Amino acid sequence: MKAFPAINVREETEFWISPCFAPNDPVRATVVIPTFCARATLPRAIQSALNQTMQDIEVIVIDDASTDSSWHLIGQMIARDRRIRGIRNKRNCGKSTSMNRAIAVARGRWLAVLDADDWYHSDRLRSLTEIAEARRVDMVADNQFLYDAKAEAIVGTAWPPSETNWNLTLDDLLIGSDASWSFNLGMLKPIQRLEFIRRASLTYEERARQGEDFINLLQFCLARGSAVVVDTPYYYYTQPVGTISRQPSCENRARYDFAEMCNINQRYLTAARPILTPAQTAFLERRCDLLKSLEYFHQFKECLATFDVTGAMARVMRHPSLLGFALERICARYFKRADAGKVERVASHARYRTAQCAHYGASSD
Numbered sequence: 001m002k003a004f005p006a007i008n009v010r011e012e013t014e015f016w017i018s019p020c021f022a023p024n025d026p027v028r029a030t031v032v033i034p035t036f037c038a039r040a041t042l043p044r045a046i047q048s049a050l051n052q053t054m055q056d057i058e059v060i061v062i063d064d065a066s067t068d069s070s071w072h073l074i075g076q077m078i079a080r081d082r083r084i085r086g087i088r089n090k091r092n093c094g095k096s097t098s099m100n101r102a103i104a105v106a107r108g109r110w111l112a113v114l115d116a117d118d119w120y121h122s123d124r125l126r127s128l129t130e131i132a133e134a135r136r137v138d139m140v141a142d143n144q145f146l147y148d149a150k151a152e153a154i155v156g157t158a159w160p161p162s163e164t165n166w167n168l169t170l171d172d173l174l175i176g177s178d179a180s181w182s183f184n185l186g187m188l189k190p191i192q193r194l195e196f197i198r199r200a201s202l203t204y205e206e207r208a209r210q211g212e213d214f215i216n217l218l219q220f221c222l223a224r225g226s227a228v229v230v231d232t233p234y235y236y237y238t239q240p241v242g243t244i245s246r247q248p249s250c251e252n253r254a255r256y257d258f259a260e261m262c263n264i265n266q267r268y269l270t271a272a273r274p275i276l277t278p279a280q281t282a283f284l285e286r287r288c289d290l291l292k293s294l295e296y297f298h299q300f301k302e303c304l305a306t307f308d309v310t311g312a313m314a315r316v317m318r319h320p321s322l323l324g325f326a327l328e329r330i331c332a333r334y335f336k337r338a339d340a341g342k343v344e345r346v347a348s349h350a351r352y353r354t355a356q357c358a359h360y361g362a363s364s365d
Contacts (some may be wrong), residue, residue: 015089015101020058021082023107028056029125030108030194034098036064038116039073041238046077046084048119048236054126058107062087062098096204096212103197103204112191113213117149117238117249124234128191131165131230138196138225141168141188143233148242149249155242158183159344162231166350167357170221174283176346177214179258179290182239183343186214189235196225211261215268222272231347258295262288293325 009016031049132140144158176185200223205215269284303312
């Protein structure tokens with residue numbers, strides 16, 4: 001395959017990969033950018049990684065068999081900056097498979113993810129990894145700026161920002177990952193210690209085409225990784241549907257497959273049940289029930305959108321609670337439910353717990 005005019009690639013069974021141009025250079029952080037047909041936003045994402053105040057990094061851009069000119073762009077950027085490596089899947093596999101392929105060749109002490117329609121603050125990697133190393137944790141994540149792509153505007157933050165940080169536990173993750181919220185803790189973009197990922201044999205769930213970030217965080221917590229969340233936002237997150245514009249950021253975005261995510265959540269719940277507390281089990285069971293309700297709700301909406309009244313009524317007959325759920329969702333949309341306040345309540349409780357642990361730890365010394 002002719003990948004780039006002046007750059008050779010090595011062919012593997014399922015993908016092509018460009019060479020590592022400086023294999024002996026120290027790499028503090030690896031940024032993985034999975035992309036599919038994101039030519040319009042990909043340059044911004046890549047450039048935000050390259051412009052970090054931390055310069056001893058590598059950027060792995062993995063193209064999931066895009067049909068646009070993304071691969072050509074990646075080749076051009078590799079030619080300009082040798083910290084970039086490119087991987088191109090031979091067939092479309094999804095973000096999870098792409099992430100696993102990139103992680104397998106990553107060389108950094110820390111591993112960060114950056115979606116192709118998002119971007120970083122220039123000091124993100126330095127600030128967050130310094131906190132993680134000072135706290136001796138395996139993962140660090142941050143608050144996020146929320147970006148409405150159609151309105152071309154920052155519309156707020158995921159929760160109120162401050163200069164504090166707090167320890168993230170499995171309980172925090174489960175309480176704060178309500179799938180019906182516009183933003184929840186399952187959408188954090190972690191920076192993880194690569195040595196921990198490999199020692200714990202953590203991989204992205206390849207059956208998940210959406211919601212893979214929550215499953216990745218769930219795996220991390222179940223492996224008893226230590227984590228801290230920073231209340232300062234350094235990550236710019238493009239909303240699937242803009243708060244102001246009420247328009248999707250990408251016209252071709254696939255609908256979230258709540259049914260498949262319910263099956264995956266159920267599988268993890270079953271496997272982890274022996275080590276979960278009753279409260280943790282209950283949270284995961286409620287998440288499964290919520291994912292089922294969201295799937296029924298979207299099927300109901302799709303029937304109405306196509307004037308399939310019979311199909312809509314059939315779904316109501318099979319799931320009578322759907323009407324109440326639909327009313328709740330409509331109220332949440334038009335009365336602007338403050339999901340940021342819900343995330344903040346989880347964060348506030350975690351901040352208090354973290355401060356208490358620090359206080360009693362200092363007292364015992």
